[in-house]
Amino acid sequence: MFIPAHITGFFKIYKDKDLLKTGSTGAGITLNKGVSTNIVEGNEEIYFNGDKTQLCPTIEVIKNCMNYLNHTNLNTQKSNRLNKNNKIKYKLSNKLDNNFNNLNEFNYNIIHKSDFPLGCGLGTSGACALGVSYELCKIYNAESKILEFAHGAEVKCGTGLGDVVAQYTGGFVIRKKPGLPLNVEKINIKNINNYNVVVEILGKKETNKIINNADWINKINNVSDNLLQKLLKNPTLKNFMSLSYTFAKDTGLATDKIISLCDDLSFTIGSSQAMLGNTVFCICEDKDLNDVLSILNNPIVCKIYNEGNYE
Ligand SMILES: Nc1ncnc2c1ncn2[C@@H]1O[C@H](COP(=O)(O)OP(=O)(O)OP(=O)(O)O)[C@@H](O)[C@H]1O
Numbered sequence: 001m002f003i004p005a006h007i008t009g010f011f012k013i014y015k016d017k018d019l020l021k022t023g024s025t026g027a028g029i030t031l032n033k034g035v036s037t038n039i040v041e042g043n044e045e046i047y048f049n050g051d052k053t054q055l056c057p058t059i060e061v062i063k064n065c066m067n068y069l070n071h072t073n074l075n076t077q078k079s080n081r082l083n084k085n086n087k088i089k090y091k092l093s094n095k096l097d098n099n100f101n102n103l104n105e106f107n108y109n110i111i112h113k114s115d116f117p118l119g120c121g122l123g124t125s126g127a128c129a130l131g132v133s134y135e136l137c138k139i140y141n142a143e144s145k146i147l148e149f150a151h152g153a154e155v156k157c158g159t160g161l162g163d164v165v166a167q168y169t170g171g172f173v174i175r176k177k178p179g180l181p182l183n184v185e186k187i188n189i190k191n192i193n194n195y196n197v198v199v200e201i202l203g204k205k206e207t208n209k210i211i212n213n214a215d216w217i218n219k220i221n222n223v224s225d226n227l228l229q230k231l232l233k234n235p236t237l238k239n240f241m242s243l244s245y246t247f248a249k250d251t252g253l254a255t256d257k258i259i260s261l262c263d264d265l266s267f268t269i270g271s272s273q274a275m276l277g278n279t280v281f282c283i284c285e286d287k288d289l290n291d292v293l294s295i296l297n298n299p300i301v302c303k304i305y306n307e308g309n310y311e
């Protein structure tokens with residue numbers, strides 16, 4: 001399953017004791033590059049671009065799915081009084097999580113193939129979570145839980161608040177309410193393929209160090225407070241980029257290097273910092289693409305991915 005990368009331009013953080021209600025409002029765009037996830041027979045190993053890894057959001061999606069199956073199974077037993085021979089045997093060994101009650105069987109490997117690295121503000125962890133959720137829910141006929149398993153996993157790992165919701169929707173997505181149930185506005189972009197989204201990764205930044213820090217939360221939420229209404233009043237890519245630049249600069253999240261690059265790219269529709277990464281992104285029309293590429297060192301040219309992923 002392919003899940004698009006997602007760039008958040010600006011966001012506001014909402015924490016709730018219910019993981020699923022926790023999330024963010026804000027706006028972003030999904031890209032035609034992202035993460036393809038496959039599930040193969042195996043023994044609970046997770047691979048990211050060929051490297052075996054313990055990727056928190058992927059592990060949490062597996063646990064969400066196994067817990068759901070167990071809960072459903074127990075309910076089924078309660079209602080149908082299944083005899084012991086019909087009881088579904090699920091076993092999850094200690095490889096993925098020592099504390100997990102060994103009631104689920106998970107004899108698969110998860111294979112993530114990503115166009116972008118983790119930790120660069122491109123929603124890669126969210127794309128991994130949503131991709132494995134789609135694949136698992138297809139196997140276990142739990143399609144109605146795809147979004148919930150993935151969003152809950154990202155929030156629990158501290159690796160995202162609104163990426164999964166936006167990646168599930170696709171395109172230019174304004175998140176009007178945090179978390180679930182879904183409350184977003186997908187903005188129709190005329191001649192969408194005329195626009196390029198050029199990305200340059202300058203380094204890494206751990207999302208959880210920002211969204212779990214009280215000082216950053218206050219700063220981010222004070223600056224972003226009125227940006228959502230301003231965008232809803234004038235939902236254009238140009239206004240999105242202008243508001244994103246204001247957010248990146250006024251929160252202090254953007255580095256001097258990124259601000260300087262954005263100023264050099266002022267002839268385009270707009271540029272800003274991909275949240276939360278050390279990455280600059282710019283939207284430009286074809287006529288300006290060569291000039292943009294002459295300014296950046298390692299540009300990655302993308303298009304806006306407008307597909308929505310539905311059950
Ligand atoms: N090389 C790696 N191998 C495995 N896990 C990694 C690696 N690099 C980072 N991680 C983990 O992957 C997760 C990255 O999540 P994070 O949210 O910071 O990045 P992202 O999803 O790519 O970008 P963002 O959410 O800011 O758009 C973190 O849990 C981090 O610890």
Ligand SMILES: CC(C)(CO)[C@@H](O)C(=O)[O-]
Nearest residue numbers: 008024160161162163276
């Ligand atoms: C927190 C965040 C900026 C990290 O990518 C994103 O998940 C979002 O927009 O909520």
